[in-house]
Amino acid sequence: MILFSWNIRGLGRPENRKVVRNLVMSLKPQLLFIQESKLNKFDSRVIKSLGGSILTSGMGVEATGSAGGLITLRNEELFTVKTCISNDRSIILSRELVRLRKDVVFCNVYATNRECERKEL
Template identity: 55%
Template sequence: MLALSWNVRGFGRREKWRAVRKSVYLLKLVMLFIQESKLGVFDNSVVRSLGGSLLTRGVGVKAEGSAGGLISLWNDDLFKVHSCISCKRCIILAGELTSLNKQVFFVMFMRPILKTKEDCRGILS
């Protein structure tokens, strides 16, 4: 299994989209975690554009203004998501790596993740 975490510092130019997609195919990624996407919208077209036919599922947290934005993409044949939690600053995936028959968690966040105790209760409830 190969996963990549990448702070792209914004998808403002096409070269960054191409570099990410090329890396997905060259490395034959199973999981991709992107920070600072700076995208205001996340939908299936983003999954198809970045993941192509390898990374077929995803979840995203849109940017707040001109900062932030998280994207998690995965190969649905090799990682089965059982639970997904996302909020303004984090994505938590719980699932099974099918080739290893192992239950795992992946957590991705932007700082500061929690400002108050209420933020924590909202994520974990």
């Protein structure tokens, strides 16, 4: 399984989205975790602009002001989701590994810089 995680520090500029998409096209991951997208809107256009024909489904948590924002993209042909839970700081996906008859959990987390909030998270 190929997956990668990236604190991108903003996807507002088209050239940043192009860098992500080129990486997706070359590595062909099953999962992509992006932190600090700084996007105030997540929709199918964002999925297409980042995942192209490789990562065709996803979930996003919108940024609060100019901070935060999470995106989790997946190749829906190779990675099926059993459960998905999200809040303003995390996206959690579970999948059953059929051969092992076990559930696997993947977490995309963006923690705050405030120490007291980190402990709570």
